[in-house]
Amino acid sequence: MNIAFIGGGNMAAALIAGLYGADNPPNRTRVSDPSPEARERLEAAYPVECFADAQAAVEGADVIVLATKPQVMPTVLEALAPLVERRQTVVSIAAGITIAAISRALGDDIPIVRTMPNTPALVGKGISGLYAGPACNDAHRKNAQRIMAAAGEVVWLDDEALMDVVTAVSGSGPAYYFLLTEALRDAGQAGGLPPATAAKLALHTARGAGEMAAQSELDVAELRRRVTSPGGTTQAALEALTEGGFNELVAKAVKAATERGRELSGEESGS
Ligand SMILES: NC(=O)c1ccc[n+]([C@@H]2O[C@H](COP(=O)([O-])OP(=O)(O)OC[C@H]3O[C@@H](n4cnc5c(N)ncnc54)[C@H](OP(=O)(O)O)[C@@H]3O)[C@@H](O)[C@H]2O)c1
Secondary structure, three states: OEEEEEOOOHHHHHHHHHHHHOOOOOOEEEEEOOOHHHHHHHHHHOOOEEEOOHHHHHOOOOEEEEOOOHHHHHHHHHHHOOOOOOOOEEEEOOOOOOHHHHHHHHOOOOOEEEEEOOHHHHHOOEEEEEEEOOOOOHHHHHHHHHHHHOOEEEEEOOOHHHHHHHHHHHHOHHHHHHHHHHHHHHHHHHOOOOHHHHHHHHHHHHHHHHHHHHHOOOOHHHHHHHOOOOOOHHHHHHHHHHHOOHHHHHHHHHHHHHHHHHHHOOOOOOO
16 A cells, blocks of 8 residues: 655654554555654654655555644645545545545545544554545545554544544543543642652553453443442542532533534534
């Protein structure tokens, strides 16, 4: 597979690292990025060729990954419009940019897969939501899946409007876990633990709980029940969280993020 990345920043580097760390690396990867530092960094770290503009990068590519910030996407799409061919799969990782917006610029017949990765992709532990536009067939979906699976897990959506919910759950989600870890650390410190000890306990509890839940075949609710002895310390803490409206608060946070995502992508506010 020949891949072109438009934008060679953090997320592109994470995907390239995953692709070249896997058993079946791409035949060829080209990157276009206006920043000489970004080009040098990528060429030093991976067997990729970098260019200042898009033309050389997309020539002969099977998949074109749009990996610039959403703000520069109109300029990127304008430059790509005369270059992209129907046989190429376009994979966008730009938050909030709809298939309709990309199709308007590139043409209705171009296969486009919209994806929403998250920051843990930078350590190969990401998860991405994927949605395939109407011009995509199975081969285009497979191409997109191969790229995004390089940085972690993938889930497919069959309704593009749900990409805003994916953004609210997993896109913004790492920040929620950071906040919880921060609060746990501060509470441990308030309870008398030395700051470094409180920080280490909170951090490794987050990592351990996440790993354990990801590896287990049990639902997280069951895992929670299994570590909650009746009348014990965990139950006392969970009751305080429930009484304080923890679940409702998380639901409210996800709803706020979903609505903000809809506003940013210029869609009408939904449910
Ligand atoms: N990072 C995340 O956790 C995350 C999560 C989900 C989705 N995303 C999406 O991933 C995309 C990339 O994010 P990132 O964190 O990798 O951003 P980034 O590190 O800023 O990378 C973007 C790169 O694109 C370059 N660029 C700017 N204009 C360009 C153009 N016309 N043609 C080609 N390259 C151009 C930038 O160069 P300059 O620096 O010189 O402008 C920069 O090197 C964004 O759309 C974001 O919404 C990121």
